Amino acid sequence: MASLLLLSLSLLVLASASPSPPADEGSYIGVNIGTDLSDMPHPTQVVALLKAQQIRHIRLYDADPGMLIALANTGIKVIISIPNDQLLGIGQSNSTAANWVKRNVIAHYPATTITAISVGSEVLTSLSNAAPVLVSAIKNVHAALLSSNLDRLIKVSTPLSTSLILDPFPPSQAFFNRSLNSVIVPLLSFLQSTNSYLMMNVYPYYDYMQSNGVIPLDYALFKPIPPNKEAVDANTLVRYSNAFDAMVDATYFAMAFLNFTNIPVLITESGWPSKGETNEPDATLDNANTYNSNLIRHVLNKTGTPKRPGIAVSTYIYELYNEDTKAGSLSEKNWGLFNANGDPVYVLRLTNSGSVLANDTTNQTYCTAREGADPKMLQAALDWACGPGKIDCSPIKQGETCYEPDNVIAHANYAFDTYYHQTGNDPDACNFNGVASITTTDPSHGTCVFAGSRGNGRNGTSVNITAPSANSTTSSGIRSDLYYSRGIWSILTVMILNVANIL
Numbered sequence: 001m002a003s004l005l006l007l008s009l010s011l012l013v014l015a016s017a018s019p020s021p022p023a024d025e026g027s028y029i030g031v032n033i034g035t036d037l038s039d040m041p042h043p044t045q046v047v048a049l050l051k052a053q054q055i056r057h058i059r060l061y062d063a064d065p066g067m068l069i070a071l072a073n074t075g076i077k078v079i080i081s082i083p084n085d086q087l088l089g090i091g092q093s094n095s096t097a098a099n100w101v102k103r104n105v106i107a108h109y110p111a112t113t114i115t116a117i118s119v120g121s122e123v124l125t126s127l128s129n130a131a132p133v134l135v136s137a138i139k140n141v142h143a144a145l146l147s148s149n150l151d152r153l154i155k156v157s158t159p160l161s162t163s164l165i166l167d168p169f170p171p172s173q174a175f176f177n178r179s180l181n182s183v184i185v186p187l188l189s190f191l192q193s194t195n196s197y198l199m200m201n202v203y204p205y206y207d208y209m210q211s212n213g214v215i216p217l218d219y220a221l222f223k224p225i226p227p228n229k230e231a232v233d234a235n236t237l238v239r240y241s242n243a244f245d246a247m248v249d250a251t252y253f254a255m256a257f258l259n260f261t262n263i264p265v266l267i268t269e270s271g272w273p274s275k276g277e278t279n280e281p282d283a284t285l286d287n288a289n290t291y292n293s294n295l296i297r298h299v300l301n302k303t304g305t306p307k308r309p310g311i312a313v314s315t316y317i318y319e320l321y322n323e324d325t326k327a328g329s330l331s332e333k334n335w336g337l338f339n340a341n342g343d344p345v346y347v348l349r350l351t352n353s354g355s356v357l358a359n360d361t362t363n364q365t366y367c368t369a370r371e372g373a374d375p376k377m378l379q380a381a382l383d384w385a386c387g388p389g390k391i392d393c394s395p396i397k398q399g400e401t402c403y404e405p406d407n408v409i410a411h412a413n414y415a416f417d418t419y420y421h422q423t424g425n426d427p428d429a430c431n432f433n434g435v436a437s438i439t440t441t442d443p444s445h446g447t448c449v450f451a452g453s454r455g456n457g458r459n460g461t462s463v464n465i466t467a468p469s470a471n472s473t474t475s476s477g478i479r480s481d482l483y484y485s486r487g488i489w490s491i492l493t494v495m496i497l498n499v500a501n502i503l
Helices: 002-017 043-052 065-070 084-092 094-106 128-147 178-193 204-210 243-257 285-300 375-386 408-422 488-502
Strands: 029-033 057-060 077-082 113-119 155-157 159-161 198-201 265-270 315-317 366-369 436-439
Touching: 029 285, 043 065, 057 315, 077 084, 077 094, 084 094, 084 128, 094 128, 113 128, 128 155, 128 178, 198 243, 204 243, 243 265, 285 315, 366 408, 375 408, 408 436
Parallel strands: 029 057, 029 315, 057 077, 077 113, 113 155, 159 198, 198 265, 265 315
Antiparallel strands: 366 436
């Protein structure tokens, strides 16, 4: 009987590890994930948030093995990056590039869906001494992929700043800084020959701030503007209703100026800060919400740009989390959509715009015990949630706010819902071997306020749903996530109970 149990568990693990093929899609929204946080969530918690928010594309600023392992078999598509400080070594040595690809790509692919490698970031404007080796580094990485037959599956490029484009308006007159043509032309030749894309970081916020009032705020924020306020390209008579499209078209024209007309553009960074210094009055929650909500709608509507209508311009929002330890001004720390605990910095206005980043808490969901569930299975799941699940179950102890009613269903409701919200409302977290289900009915009662309740915090009560950080430990000092994957412990418990009943 013990061997039968082990066989069942082995089949369960194998089934959960089988990857699903990625689906083809047109334009999409992705999100950048920075790590300059004082309490960076554990990779499994980051992935739970991504899944809960239906984020299927991300960009990392490195190739962190913990994140790449956590992303395995999720179908989430990831751009990994070679940091600028590693660029010189990779640009000067084929073997260094090959070792990097072996360690950071081959070790994880295809379980982790790596779609591209970003070689440095804004190198030509932030690390000029590495400019001479940038294209060599890109070619060395591509050669390493080629030797592993991955060159058609994983693209290689490098993000550029729009500050490289001189005379960006009207877009038809735009051109790249000619002093860098010795790097830009070979880069574009490589991108064209490998069917890759030009990565661009597009920030209307900075252009607006530096324009001394020339660029209207509404134009930068995608807000509707009257036709007489639209910007007109005098050469093409094309009208622009927002700064983003004008900057993307300036990129197309700048490439055309160098005789490259068929390289697609991927926007690797764009966003708006939600807080700033006194000299940054337009870094506000409302403006950040307006920009990112409008940007998401604009990209997903597949409108393209005036120069290339209907052509996808997929975009990665900067960024997932506010980075409180990031160097620089206050605005540098406040580009995030979420705080470290998974709470949204603001609720995006995305009604009827699909499920990506639809973090509107007015449509809140909860996780509670399924009607008619076996009390023994509920108890096993409750024990797991309050133990290996690492949630705070003190509110359901005798004398505390959620102790009454004193029964396994009520206590399981509290524990299940707390765990569900701790994992970022991941639907997979509300199962517990079939004894839990998702509901839109708020299970809060009296002074017992459940996680995610719109009444959260009333009467002085609150629920701690902060996701554990990468350094969090159990009371014994052992990181429980190394020993338990979500739900497996409760499944094992129930299987043992079932075996005991058979015996």
